[in-house]
Amino acid sequence: MVERVRPLPYRMPLVDGESTGSYVTRLAARHGQSVSHLLATVGEGQSAAEVAARESELYFNRAARQRLVAMTGQPLAQLTRALVSLRDEHLLPDSPGVPAWKWPWRPHAGFLVRGCALCAARRGVLDPVWLIRPDPWYVCVRHGRFYDDSRDDRVPFIDLSPGPHVLQAERRRLRLVGSGPVGRLLVADAFGVLAHEAVSLPRLGGGRTTPLRLLPIVARVASRMASLERRRLECQLGPDEHQHWRDQVSKDLGWQLGTALDAWSQQHPPLRRERAERLQQRWQLLSAAPHKDVPEMASVDKLTCVPWEVLIRGPRPYG
Numbered sequence: 001m002v003e004r005v006r007p008l009p010y011r012m013p014l015v016d017g018e019s020t021g022s023y024v025t026r027l028a029a030r031h032g033q034s035v036s037h038l039l040a041t042v043g044e045g046q047s048a049a050e051v052a053a054r055e056s057e058l059y060f061n062r063a064a065r066q067r068l069v070a071m072t073g074q075p076l077a078q079l080t081r082a083l084v085s086l087r088d089e090h091l092l093p094d095s096p097g098v099p100a101w102k103w104p105w106r107p108h109a110g111f112l113v114r115g116c117a118l119c120a121a122r123r124g125v126l127d128p129v130w131l132i133r134p135d136p137w138y139v140c141v142r143h144g145r146f147y148d149d150s151r152d153d154r155v156p157f158i159d160l161s162p163g164p165h166v167l168q169a170e171r172r173r174l175r176l177v178g179s180g181p182v183g184r185l186l187v188a189d190a191f192g193v194l195a196h197e198a199v200s201l202p203r204l205g206g207g208r209t210t211p212l213r214l215l216p217i218v219a220r221v222a223s224r225m226a227s228l229e230r231r232r233l234e235c236q237l238g239p240d241e242h243q244h245w246r247d248q249v250s251k252d253l254g255w256q257l258g259t260a261l262d263a264w265s266q267q268h269p270p271l272r273r274e275r276a277e278r279l280q281q282r283w284q285l286l287s288a289a290p291h292k293d294v295p296e297m298a299s300v301d302k303l304t305c306v307p308w309e310v311l312i313r314g315p316r317p318y319g
Helices: 022-031 035-042 062-072 076-082 117-122 164-178 179-196 210-233 239-251 258-267 273-277
Strands: 044-047 100-103 111-114 131-134 138-139 145-148
Touching: 022 035, 022 131, 035 062, 035 100, 062 076, 062 100, 100 111, 111 145, 131 138, 131 273, 138 164, 145 210, 164 179, 164 210, 179 210, 179 258, 239 258
Parallel strands: 044 100
Antiparallel strands: 111 131, 138 145
16 A cells, blocks of 8 residues: 655745756755655655756656645646646656656756746745756746756856847747647748758757857748748648749848758648648648657757758758
8 A cells, every 4th residue: 555645844836847856856955855755755766876957857657746746735737737747748657556756867858958047036936947848948038038958057047138139039939839839840940941051050059059049040931931831731822832932031031041941842742622621720730741740848850840861961950
């Protein structure tokens, strides 16, 4: 029989997007416990030696998750809304009646990114917070800060007040991503197109500030892709419109995008009307091939459909 879990006396504020390891580390510190002691109450586990919340993610199975719910006094719906890795798709396999956890050397998916200290403070959290994100960086638009997976405590973030255009681009990108899975895929495709060597731009992974340089361009390219994709899914594209669209985008944006845009548009051919009519709520559904799925923690270079041969030579966009 599994011992009943007693609720802890203090309820910890939740931070949206926080990693489970970061939350449990804060929870243990608040109650004067070591993380290992608290996890022993949750269930049986495996941990890499000296693993920390800033290095890897902590995973539970369903039974262990339920014990965490009982321990924290937080409803399951609230925990899974805030802590991505507690959602069903990220749970460890169930062992009959055995609560289990695992803290590996590396996250199973995603990246550990430093959380915005100002956002955390708004929730009453003053301890360091680490988020689990599909990409190794993000922009806090509320406070105009760029955060990434750097472990340099001397420069925990980059202030974006000197570059308001980056914040404008990030808001534009978020609107596109928020429109549904297709929007997120098109943002990834825009990064893939810009990785072509003919475009002469740095690739993601080439430097800490590279996303800041690329974001304004990505937002513009992805928006142009979205206008074409909407028409494609509504079966309104003529045989020559891809070429016209490509030429117009290349002319308007001023980069050598032609070859990469050709490769992208070939992956998104016009749909037959009977195929389009079978798609209900088309913009919310995935595009036709080659996009098959949009895993929650899939990074840009795992989502883009731009074939890697268009990169001619060299690494993937992330390097």
